[in-house]
Amino acid sequence: MFRSSRIVLALGLATALATSTTTAHAETVPEAVQEGQAGGGAVGALALHEGELIDLAEDWGEAEVCIQQDEDAAVEFRCYDDDVSAAAGEGVGTADLRDCLVGTLCLWENTHFTGKRVQFQRAGTYNMADYHGGFRDKISSFHNDRNAGMTLVDFRSGIIADRKIDYLGKTVVANLGSVAYPDGGSWDNKTDRVIVK
Template sequence: MRSVRIGFAVTAAVGAVLITASSAGAATPSPSAPASGALGPAAEQQMNSEIAASKPVIATYKGKQINLAQGWQGAQVCAEVPSGEVKCFDSQAEADSSLVKENAAVAKKANETRKALGQQAGQAPASTSSSWDCASGWVCLWEHSDYSGRRLQWSAGGTKNLSNWSFRDQASSICVNRPQFGGTLIDFRDFQPDPSMSIPAGSCYDLTTLGYVHGGTWNDKADALSM
């Protein structure tokens, strides 16, 4: 892991310069299996510039503002909604109840994209039924390998520095429940290219099953997610 990395601004630009076997920001459909790769020099240079422009992730939880980099204070689900706000909840049930309008808007957009691509509306991700906790149109990360524990979710593209979300080296499951554009996990490394793993759109994975280039698996390895 890279020892001196700090947060960087959320932006879609990094996804455009990721050098992987399957770019998360590509205009073509994602492949049917994860693809490993690495950031190139240009991507690393751009990411370093974004580090300098880092801003904390401030979320609303129980009516108060909290800095997620300093901990979740008991929250179990945190979501970056389409407006750009970040909202945290005590449970999946509370999140579903509070995000009715947001979930409907994200699902509608996803289904419009599916229709344009000739896909079945609302088709399930290629994974276990528990991945359905990640609603249509969202990208989700879980703390545990069985799609449980604390969960982060986003609907808008960009590069998410997991350190800013108190999730660095803590992701064990991922679900990209959208019809187009996958997500790329990145591990910051010192003195060598940053390993990456591209997860196809419409799929979910237990990260303990995905091999890591330096040995072992992607469990608790991700420092950032580009989507």
């Protein structure tokens, strides 16, 4: 049922995009999107990258940075090839940690804010399997520049309760490998869900 609702969402999104000839960033809506061909049945979060609709759970292609858009945007995310392109496309500063905009949460696949990045600006519960070909168990650093807090969740199986760690707003962690995990080890590459408050 979840998969079919995502397909309906993808088709609805493609229909909404087809009614407009440009996106918020003056890109032409691709013909494949107009025809409702969103990657053969999308199941993850949908994004626009270089004029193509992509399913972030499947493959980011050449994209390195995906930034959540306003609630009224035609697509949930807009993706870019690198930090410099993201900075130019979103109208923000230089390509470094400061590109995590005020009021957003940025998650990186590598320590010290490197590698692929997904950026959230709205409160919500986000399953990491829906991002970055499955961003699940791949988060190594983050910058929460929101005033509100956040929670990282590691799914456990059987009778063992899920593990959670809460952070306040305005928190920066350069290496989740330095954050102790309840069962030993660290929180590096253990996050399955992020709750943005």
